[in-house]
Amino acid sequence: MLHVEDLNIEFHDHIIPETVVYDFDLDIESGEIVGLVGESGSGKSMSALAIAGLLNRHDARKKGSIVFEGIDILNCPREILRSVQGDKISMIFQEPMTSLNPVKKIGWQVEEALRIHTDMNKEERKQKALEMLKEVELDDPERIYRSYPHQLSGGMRQRVMIAAAMINSPKLLIADEPTTALDVTVQAQIVSLLKRINKEKGTAILFISHDLSLVRQLCKRVIVMKSGYIVDSGETEEIFSNPKHEYTKNLISSIPQVKLD
Amino acid sequence: MKILKKIVSSILVVLVVSTLVFVAFSVIPGDPAVAKLGTMATPEQLENLRQAMGLTDPLPVRYVHWVLGVLQGDFGTSYSYGIPVTDLIADKLPVTVTMAIISMFIMIVLAVVLAIYSAYHEHSLLGRAIGVINQVIMSIPPFFGGIIITLIFGLTFKLFSPGGYISYDINLGKFIGYMIWPAIAIALPKASMAYSLLLSGLIGEKKKDYVRTAYSRGNSSKAVFYRHILKNACIPVITFLGMAFADMIAGTLVIEQVFGIPGLGMILLTSIQNRDYPVVEAIIVCIAVLVIFSNLLVDILYKVVDPRTR
Numbered sequence: 001m002l003h004v005e006d007l008n009i010e011f012h013d014h015i016i017p018e019t020v021v022y023d024f025d026l027d028i029e030s031g032e033i034v035g036l037v038g039e040s041g042s043g044k045s046m047s048a049l050a051i052a053g054l055l056n057r058h059d060a061r062k063k064g065s066i067v068f069e070g071i072d073i074l075n076c077p078r079e080i081l082r083s084v085q086g087d088k089i090s091m092i093f094q095e096p097m098t099s100l101n102p103v104k105k106i107g108w109q110v111e112e113a114l115r116i117h118t119d120m121n122k123e124e125r126k127q128k129a130l131e132m133l134k135e136v137e138l139d140d141p142e143r144i145y146r147s148y149p150h151q152l153s154g155g156m157r158q159r160v161m162i163a164a165a166m167i168n169s170p171k172l173l174i175a176d177e178p179t180t181a182l183d184v185t186v187q188a189q190i191v192s193l194l195k196r197i198n199k200e201k202g203t204a205i206l207f208i209s210h211d212l213s214l215v216r217q218l219c220k221r222v223i224v225m226k227s228g229y230i231v232d233s234g235e236t237e238e239i240f241s242n243p244k245h246e247y248t249k250n251l252i253s254s255i256p257q258v259k260l261d
Numbered sequence: 262m263k264i265l266k267k268i269v270s271s272i273l274v275v276l277v278v279s280t281l282v283f284v285a286f287s288v289i290p291g292d293p294a295v296a297k298l299g300t301m302a303t304p305e306q307l308e309n310l311r312q313a314m315g316l317t318d319p320l321p322v323r324y325v326h327w328v329l330g331v332l333q334g335d336f337g338t339s340y341s342y343g344i345p346v347t348d349l350i351a352d353k354l355p356v357t358v359t360m361a362i363i364s365m366f367i368m369i370v371l372a373v374v375l376a377i378y379s380a381y382h383e384h385s386l387l388g389r390a391i392g393v394i395n396q397v398i399m400s401i402p403p404f405f406g407g408i409i410i411t412l413i414f415g416l417t418f419k420l421f422s423p424g425g426y427i428s429y430d431i432n433l434g435k436f437i438g439y440m441i442w443p444a445i446a447i448a449l450p451k452a453s454m455a456y457s458l459l460l461s462g463l464i465g466e467k468k469k470d471y472v473r474t475a476y477s478r479g480n481s482s483k484a485v486f487y488r489h490i491l492k493n494a495c496i497p498v499i500t501f502l503g504m505a506f507a508d509m510i511a512g513t514l515v516i517e518q519v520f521g522i523p524g525l526g527m528i529l530l531t532s533i534q535n536r537d538y539p540v541v542e543a544i545i546v547c548i549a550v551l552v553i554f555s556n557l558l559v560d561i562l563y564k565v566v567d568p569r570t571r
Contacts, residue, residue, distance in 0.1 A: 054476055078481075086478035098470040103492050103568060113478045148568040164478070 001204060002028040002051065002172060006064035009046050013059040020046050022228045024064070028204050030171060033195075035219030035236065036208045037251070043228040044208050048174050050074070051206070052091045053081045069171070086113035090165035094177040096157035100149040106133075107145035110164040117168055132163040136193060155186035159193070166197060173197075174206045179214065187211075191218055212255050216240060224248050263571075267560055271553045278549040279331065279542075283324050286538045293340050296536040314340065327542075336543035341535040346543045349528065354547060355429055356524035359437070360513045361551075364444035364451075365506055371448065372455035372498075379456075380463035381486070399453040403512050407446035407519035414442060424521040443520045447512040451505045458501055462494030469493075496567050503559035507552040 007024035010017050021043040028034050038044045049055050051066055053073050066073040071084060090113070093099045100109055110129040114120055120128065126145070133141035136159040149157055158178060165173055175194060179187040191214055198205055209215050215222055215236065222239055224232040224247065231245040243249045294310040295302070311317055315326070330337060336346035375391055382388040401409075415423040421442055429436040466472065467490060475485045514526035525544055532540035564571050 052477055054473060082479045082481060084479075085476070086480075091474075091477040093470060093474065095470050099474045101471040101475070101489050101493070103496075103566065104489070112475070112480070116479045116484075150569045161474070164474075 001030045001069060002026070003067045004047075004051065004065070007047065007050060007066060008063040009043070009050055009055070010061045010063075011059055012061055017061075020228050021050075024230060026051075026206075026223065028172065028206060030204050031198070031202045032221065033198055033205045033207060033219045035215035035222035036206060036225065037210065037212060037215055037222055038225035039210055041227075042225040044225050045176055047225075048091070048176050048206060048208050052089055052174050053085055054091070083117070086165075086170075087117040087168045088170050089172045089174065090168070090170040091174040091176065092158070092161045092165050092178050094180050096154050096161055096178075096181060097149075099161055100157055102149055104148075105145070106147050106149065106152070106160055109149075110145075110160060110167060113164065113168050128167060129163070132167050133160070135166075135197075136160070136163045137189075138163070154182050155189065158182060158186075158190055162190075162193065162197070166201070166203070169201055170203060172204045172206065174208070176208045177210070178207075179209070179211070187214065194218065212251055224251065264561060264564070267557060271557050274553055275546070275550055278553075279328065279546050280324070282542050282545045282549075283327060284320070286542060287320055287323070291536045293536040293538060296534075297340055331543075331546065336546075337539035339532075339540050340537045341532070342537075342540075346539045349540060350525070350543055350547060353523070353525045353528060356440075356517070356522060357510065357513045357526075358551070359429070360440050360444050360447070360517070360522075360524070361506065361509045363437070363440050364448040364509045364512070365502075367441075367444055367448040368452040368455055368505065368509075369502075371452040372459055376456050376459035376463060377486075377491075379460050380467070383464065395453045395456055398449050399457070401450055403446045403450065403516050404519050406449050407443060407516050410442050410446050411520065426520075426522050439520075439522065443513070443516040443522065446516055446519070447509050451509065455498055455501055455505065459494060459498050462497050463490060466490045466493045492566060496563075499559060499563050499566060502562075503556045506555040506559075510548055510551055 004024060004026040007021060007026075008019060009021040009024075010019045024043070024047050026034070026036075026047070036044045036048065046055070046060075050060075050062060051068075051073065055062065062074050064074075068084065068089060071080060073081065073084070100106075107126065107129055110132060111125045114125045114128060118125075130141045130145060133144050138144050138156060138159050144152070144156070144160070149160075152160065161178075173194075178194070179190050182190065194205060194207070195218060197203055205218075207215065207218055219236050222233065222236045223230055224239070224245065226247045232239055232243060232248040239248060240252060243252055292307075293314060293316065294307045298306055298310060315323065318326070327337065334347055336350070338344065339346050339349055342349060375395075379388045379391050411423045414420045421439060426439055427435040472485055472489060475489045480488070513524065514529060517524040517526045518530075525547075528540060529544050531537075532544070
């Protein structure tokens with residue numbers, strides 16, 4: 001479904017060009033959950049933004065190919081890219097506090113992708129949005145629908161983001177550190193919500209995180225990045241039990257272990 | 262509820278302003294009776310006139326008397342013109358208000374249109390040129406802008422006759438034709454400030470996280486701009502509008518001198534010279550009410566645009 005090959009991302013917004021991703025390869029089949037792990041600055045978010053078609057075309061130069069269901073994300077006309085964004089590929093972000101427009105009602109924002117990609121009328125859109133809000137386990141969807149972002153907690157906002165991203169039942173959901181800004185109990189809830197969505201809707205998920213234990217819970221396959229390079233990739237359990245690269249070993253050994261006497 | 266509170270506090274502010282104005286004009290040196298009769302008048306004549314003007318009563322009594330009158334729309338009688346102040350002002354107030362409103366309108370249209378253009382074409386030649394010209398215009402005070410406008414549009418292109426004026430009750434269209442030029446002079450420096458404010462808002466908002474979210478849903482740049490960025494970028498400008506309106510009212514008082522328009526500014530000046538306190542007090546109270554009312558409107562607008570302030 002998604003095939004990324006030899007992706008190189010270079011930024012030209014400074015005097016000296018800077019490469020942030022080298023030779024990135026990734027395949028995702030429909031219904032799969034793939035983890036992308038690495039520290040800040042390892043290039044994982046940049047790769048994700050490139051796949052979602054959200055890298056600014058002016059500043060970033062990209063080599064290689066990103067093909068999603070036969071569409072060349074890197075070089076296709078913008079109209080084609082837009083017709084995929086929010087419809088077949090959706091994305092949720094690290095900062096639920098700032099990723100929603102502060103002056104628009106939640107309902108309006110959840111419905112937005114429907115307004116752009118379907119011919120549904122106002123009433124149909126509202127019904128669908130309320131359905132989605134319920135699906136992401138928000139209580140009292142009617143009230144949430146009429147609320148503004150600042151009236152909701154971080155966890156609720158991330159659920160709203162998921163509802164908005166999932167409203168057109170996309171083939172691929174890119175989740176860029178969706179739980180990093182949330183506290184631990186909410187993290188676990190969001191992860192199990194993503195797991196459920198994947199199971200029920202068959203949406204493939206690219207789950208980006210620096211939290212290995214979350215990745216282990218959620219992903220069958222994992223890719224480890226460091227300084228722009230992929231240093232390890234394979235089945236999650238395989239990587240955990242038999243890490244090839246020194247960096248992966250360090251990452252795994254840095255997961256705090258709870259010892260029970 | 263908050264708005265009701267705001268209305269009540271606005272009324273209180275008007276009351277405080279009126280008290281200050283009344284007390285201030287009662288304690289500053291200068292005697293209206295002397296101003297009217299001249300220094301050659303005999304003490305008896307002055308005393309008689311003071312009595313006739315009601316200046317011999319103690320201050321609190323005069324104040325209560327004045328406030329009760331104001332509440333009924335009676336600002337007393339002008340010392341120098343001898344007619345009720347209310348009539349005098351009711352005739353001139355529309356000039357000031359019309360000019361300020363036209364000026365406000367011109368400012369908003371110019372700032373919004375140009376800021377949107379510049380935000381869209383941030384790096385284009387014209388976008389940069391607007392930025393430079395804007396810096397120049399920002400530093401032109403209205404009275405000077407008024408002179409330049411008179412010179413270019415009045416004397417050279419003959420679009421209006423400088424010094425001419427037609428009252429609104431004679432021909433409304435021509436009256437507005439005469440109001441537009443001074444309004445432009447007042448609006449230009451304010452428009453350039455509003456432009457800078459809106460432009461930096463627009464450019465700042467472009468980099469916000471919610472913009473990326475909007476793109477991820479398949480919005481075009483245009484849709485992102487008009488549906489997401491614009492409303493957010495307007496929030497800081499709204500606060501500015503309230504201040505700008507107050508400044509514009511003050512600006513009309515000066516600019517009408519440049520254009521020879523008989524408005525509140527002219528009566529205000531002569532009344533201050535003649536110690537015609539009822540007129541001065543009435544004008545100040547009217548302007549205070551206008552400014553406070555416009556601030557109230559801005560507060561309401563603010564709450565409409567930004568849900569976080571509700």
